[in-house]
Amino acid sequence: MSHIAVERNRRRQMNEHLKVLRSLTPCFYIKRGDQASVIGGVIEFIKELQQVLQALESKKQRKSLSPNPSPSTPRPLPLPAKPNHSPIGFETVGDVGACCNSSLADVEARIAGSNVVLKIVCGRIPGQILKIIAVLEKFSFEVLHVNISSMEDTVLYSFVIK
Numbered sequence: 565m566s567h568i569a570v571e572r573n574r575r576r577q578m579n580e581h582l583k584v585l586r587s588l589t590p591c592f593y594i595k596r597g598d599q600a601s602v603i604g605g606v607i608e609f610i611k612e613l614q615q616v617l618q619a620l621e622s623k624k625q626r627k628s629l630s631p632n633p634s635p636s637t638p639r640p641l642p643l644p645a646k647p648n649h650s651p652i653g654f655e656t657v658g659d660v661g662a663c664c665n666s667s668l669a670d671v672e673a674r675i676a677g678s679n680v681v682l683k684i685v686c687g688r689i690p691g692q693i694l695k696i697i698a699v700l701e702k703f704s705f706e707v708l709h710v711n712i713s714s715m716e717d718t719v720l721y722s723f724v725i726k
Contacts, residue, residue, distance in 0.1 A: 585602055707725050708726055
């Protein structure tokens, strides 16, 4: 009988903890209501928060190393008159955009309203995302959103920058 009571108590605690996790996590991270989806969504949310924290710590460290940064004007990207299909399968019909192929990465930039959508396909290198964000901020771009997708040794970084 005591084993049944212990197991019932364990399930009750698990359900309470899952409710708390679900309430602390934005709804778009949790696709379904089952336990595995909740835990998977929480893991993805924590990973994204860790990346944001690293980027903020890096930005703070850069600011502390150079307390009086000189204002720099963002340089416009050279854009073709008629955009083509990009190497990562993104068609820029009707928008102004540019793409660049190199042995290191495929890069595409597209103007979307007052923002720029930047997509980079490259090999996976530890710490690369922080270096990319540092370069963007060096040129006075503000990173509004980052999405990272990977498969094996290839990574797709999608940025929305202002």
